[in-house]
Structures are given as structure tokens and as C-alpha cells.
Amino acid sequence: MSSYSFLLNLRSETLNPKILKPLSPKGFLVSPKYATGRVRENIEEFNNSGAMILADNGNFSFIDDITTNFDARSDAFIDKVVKEEKRLGHKVRPGDLSDSLLNECTSLALEVQKTANKISLANKDPLEFTPSHLIGAEDLTVAALLKLNIEPHYLNLDRNFFKNLNTGVTSQAMRHMEKLPAELSKNYYPVASAMSYDTAYDAGEVFAKAGIPKVAMGFGAYLSDRRVTDYVDIAGIRTEFQDRLPNSYIRSGIIAKGFWDGYTSFLGKPPEAFHFLGLGVPIMLGIMSLFTWETPTITFDATSPIKDAFSGTMYISHPSFLKVKNYRLSTKLANGFIEKWDCPCPFCQDFIKKYPFDYDKGTAWFQENQREVKDDDLEEESPLAKAYPLFAKLDNHSMGKEIRLARIGHNHWMLNEMMEELSSHSIDFSGLKKYMGKIVENYQKTALSANYAQAIQFLYQIATTNEND
Ligand SMILES: [Zn+2]
Numbered sequence: 001m002s003s004y005s006f007l008l009n010l011r012s013e014t015l016n017p018k019i020l021k022p023l024s025p026k027g028f029l030v031s032p033k034y035a036t037g038r039v040r041e042n043i044e045e046f047n048n049s050g051a052m053i054l055a056d057n058g059n060f061s062f063i064d065d066i067t068t069n070f071d072a073r074s075d076a077f078i079d080k081v082v083k084e085e086k087r088l089g090h091k092v093r094p095g096d097l098s099d100s101l102l103n104e105c106t107s108l109a110l111e112v113q114k115t116a117n118k119i120s121l122a123n124k125d126p127l128e129f130t131p132s133h134l135i136g137a138e139d140l141t142v143a144a145l146l147k148l149n150i151e152p153h154y155l156n157l158d159r160n161f162f163k164n165l166n167t168g169v170t171s172q173a174m175r176h177m178e179k180l181p182a183e184l185s186k187n188y189y190p191v192a193s194a195m196s197y198d199t200a201y202d203a204g205e206v207f208a209k210a211g212i213p214k215v216a217m218g219f220g221a222y223l224s225d226r227r228v229t230d231y232v233d234i235a236g237i238r239t240e241f242q243d244r245l246p247n248s249y250i251r252s253g254i255i256a257k258g259f260w261d262g263y264t265s266f267l268g269k270p271p272e273a274f275h276f277l278g279l280g281v282p283i284m285l286g287i288m289s290l291f292t293w294e295t296p297t298i299t300f301d302a303t304s305p306i307k308d309a310f311s312g313t314m315y316i317s318h319p320s321f322l323k324v325k326n327y328r329l330s331t332k333l334a335n336g337f338i339e340k341w342d343c344p345c346p347f348c349q350d351f352i353k354k355y356p357f358d359y360d361k362g363t364a365w366f367q368e369n370q371r372e373v374k375d376d377d378l379e380e381e382s383p384l385a386k387a388y389p390l391f392a393k394l395d396n397h398s399m400g401k402e403i404r405l406a407r408i409g410h411n412h413w414m415l416n417e418m419m420e421e422l423s424s425h426s427i428d429f430s431g432l433k434k435y436m437g438k439i440v441e442n443y444q445k446t447a448l449s450a451n452y453a454q455a456i457q458f459l460y461q462i463a464t465t466n467e468n469d
Contacts, residue, residue, distance in 0.1 A: 003296065004285070004422045006280070007029040008028050009029050011034045012039070026052060027051055027052030027299065030055050031056045035129050043129045053130075053131040054131060054135065054299070055133070055134050057138055060143070063144060063147055063221075066115050074149060081097070091229055093153065101154070102155065106157060109145060112141060115144075132184075136176055137172040138218075143193065146195065159198055162203070166203045176188065187214065194255050196255070197254045200256075207263060214272055214274070217276065219252055219277060222248055229245060234462065246455050249459065252288075253455075260295075272295065275301070280302025280303075283439075283440075285300060287436070305408065308407075308411060312325060314391075315414040317414050320446055320447075329391060330362070333387075334363060334373060347409030355399070361383055378393045
């Protein structure tokens with residue numbers, strides 16, 4: 001039995017009674033740099049109400065400081081990798097690169113590590129508020145390497161290099177925890193890091209050996225990877241893909257699997273709690289519930305539901321866990337594929353009561369134009385923005401604030417729905433497997449990209465296949 005929750009990032013856009021009251025979030029993530037003024041005052045209040053207040057370590061904002069001086073060198077190196085891949089006819093695999101290329105990338109990576117170390121250990125401003133939970137020690141090397149598109153098999157370094165990064169973090173974490181008040185020390189989440197199944201397995205083992213029960217890991221860097229892969233290695237077994245699948249999904253999934261495998265193999269039980277930093281892709285939340293099942297408390301946070309509300313993407317929990325662009329929803333309404341936007345969430349309900357949709361206007365537009373709706377068709381003064389005000393483009397929109405608020409609320413409300421569904425189906429693994437089976441099946445029918453759908457199918461399979469079968 002697991003409980004899954006999505007934490008709300010507390011900042012000016014979300015600190016609004018119109019969002020907080022209908023949503024009643026179970027917890028909040030607070031970055032130190034946003035914990036000022038009104039936000040800080042409210043933290044005390046939320047703390048008193050018993051909500052989970054997870055203070056981020058704010059490290060992610062330093063990634064660019066680390067990588068900026070290495071961008072040009074890594075770009076030049078990646079060009080050489082791409083040339084190799086063209087010659088080989090497939091993505092570079094371990095053992096494919098020449099020694100001179102391996103050495104070139106290794107010296108770059110070691111310099112990145114040195115810089116990351118300096119920044120990771122730099123004295124940070126102490127928190128000016130009291131959280132209930134804390135994201136703790138972290139080594140930024142892996143996040144920086146990912147940002148520079150460097151893969152472990154571009155390096156002349158073995159698994160121990162990555163293992164040592166995690167050992168460094170667990171020792172630092174132990175020292176921190178000793179100094180913390182007892183309550184906070186119990187809710188301290190050091191940050192593990194990995195780039196592949198093997199390195200994640202080792203990280204799990206290191207954290208288990210150190211007896212750390214609550215762990216965090218950053219998934220933002222994995223998910224912002226725009227590259228593809230045509231193979232994956234899991235526990236010494238290579239799977240070759242027919243097509244090129246998104247690195248972002250494949251890596252996120254196998255790293256969760258690797259970490260749980262490593263941790264459980266050492267301690268005989270999974271971590272007590274785990275926080276996914278920067279993971280807000282709806283379908284991946286579902287996939288992660290399978291890899292992490294048996295860990296009692298799973299939490300996620302990401303700023304993507306806020307950013308997507310700005311840019312015009314709505315989250316949907318049925319028939320699958322989806323993100324849908326507003327112009328696509330508008331097409332479906334205009335061509336009659338869906339009859340109406342009847343979202344039951346209080347944010348859409350309130351908004352539509354005030355600014356009702358004019359479905360006839362949308363249908364008339366489609367009869368006249370006979371084509372799919374494009375993003376620009378939703379500009380404020382356009383007929384479609386008048387027909388579907390909730391889906392209008394925000395740029396300088398006179399009702400921008402209200403539209404944004406409704407969409408931020410809606411996206412988080414949908415995420416909460418998904419979390420409740422996952423939690424209620426997690427009493428036994430077969431129940432969760434069955435529930436997610438349906439979600440994944442429907443994802444195959446609705447996902448826009450066949451390659452993303454394939455990646456999800458693959459992850460579902462490895463998450464639900466027992467190695468002993
Ligand atoms: Zn809604």
C-alpha cells in the first residue's frame with residue numbers, strides 16, 4: 001500500500017486562496033529563493049495546519065553556473081559522437097568510442113565534477129523558515145553532465161566514479177542530520193544521482209548501506225533531454241529498439257527501477273519515502289507508481305503544471321494520464337469529436353459559469369475553415385478564443401490572470417485525481433498493475449507520438465514482469 005501525492009510549488013502564482021482553497025494540497029514544495037514576504041508568512045500557517053512543507057535545497061538553479069563554461073567543449077565533442085553514430089548506423093554503445101574520444105570526454109567530465117563540487121559545497125543561505133521536510137545533501141555532477149549531453153559510456157570511468165559521488169552525498173547527509181533538530185532529521189531527504197540502470201542500482205545500494213530511509217532524486221534533467229535512444233541496458237541485458245525512443249522517458253523509468261532494485265537487494269525492503277524532484281509528466285507519474293510500489297510514501301513536484309497552464313496545455317486523467325494542447329482540444333470541440341468541455345473540477349466549473357463556452361460559434365468556425373485549429377487561432381480577439389475562453393492564448397490577454405489561475409488550478413486538480421487513483425489501487429501490486437494496464441492501453445490509442453507510446457509500453461512491461469517468471 002503506497003500513498004502518492006503531488007506537492008504544489010509555493011510561489012506567487014500559486015499562493016492564492018482561489019487556488020489553495022478548492023485544491024487543499026496535502027503538501028508544498030518551497031524553494032529558498034521564493035520563501036520571502038507573503039510566501040514566508042503563509043508557510044508558518046501551513047505548517048500549523050499539518051501540511052507537508054518540503055524545503056528544496058535550491059541547487060537546481062546552480063546548474064547553469066556549472067555548465068556554462070563547458071557548453072562549447074561539450075557541443076564540439078557531441079558533434080564527434082554524432083559523426084560516429086552516422087558511421088555506425090546506430091547510437092553509440094559502450095565500447096564504440098575510440099580511446100582518444102573517451103579521454104577527451106573524461107577530462108571534460110572531471111573538470112565538470114570539480115566545478116560542481118565547489119558549488120555543491122558552497123555555503124548556502126540558511127533557511128529563513130521552518131519546513132517539516134528537507135531536501136538535503138546533493139552532488140550536482142550528474143545533473144551537470146546530463147545538461148551537457150554526456151553519457152557514462154562516453155567516459156573512461158567505471159561505475160565506481162558514480163558510486164563515489166553518492167557515497168560522498170550520504171556521508172555529508174549523515175553529518176547534516178546529526179546537527180538538525182530531531183523532527184527534521186527524520187524527514188531529511190538526501191539526493192541520489194545516476195545516469196543509467198547500473199549507476200542507479202549502485203546509488204540504491206549506497207543509500208541502503210548508509211541506512212537512509214528517505215531519498216530524493218532529481219528527474220528534471222532526465223525529462224528535459226530531447227535526444228532519442230535505440231537501445232537500453234538493464235542489469236547486463238541489452239534491449240534493442242526497432243525505433244528511436246525518447247531518452248527522457250526511458251532513462252527516467254530505468255533509473256527508478258535501478259534505484260529500487262539496488263536499495264531493496266541490500267536492505268530487503270524499499271526506501272520508506274521517496275521524492276521525485278521535477279517530475280510532473282502525467283503518464284510518467286503512473287509508470288513510477290509501478291516501479292516504486294511498496295514504498296509507503298511517494299511524493300512528486302514540478303513546475304511544469306504551472307508552466308503548461310501559461311503556455312496552454314491541460315492535464316487530463318481519463319481515459320489516460322495526458323497532457324493536451326488547448327488548440328487540439330479546440331479542434332475536437334469544433335469538429336464535434338467531443339461534445340463539450342465538462343471537466344468536473346471546481347476551477348473549470350467556476351470559470352465556465354462566468355465565461356461560458358459558445359459551442360455553436362466553434363462549430364461555425366470549423367464549417368467555414370474545415371481544418372485543425374492552430375495555436376494562433378486562439379488569440380484573444382479570434383472567434384475561437386471567444387468560443388472557448390478557457391483555452392485562449394495568454395499573451396497580453398485582458399483576462400489573462402483569471403484564465404491562468406483556472407488552468408493552474410485545473411492541472412493540479414487533475415494531478416491530485418491521478419494521485420488518488422494510484423493510491424487507491426495500490427493495496428496490492430496486481431490491482432495497481434491492472435489499473436495502470438488500462439491507462440497504458442488507452443495511452444497507446446491517444447498519445448500523439450508512436451515513439452512515446454512505445455516507450456511507455458516498454459516501461460510498463462519491465463515494471464510488471466517478474467524476473468523469475
Ligand atoms: Zn478542470
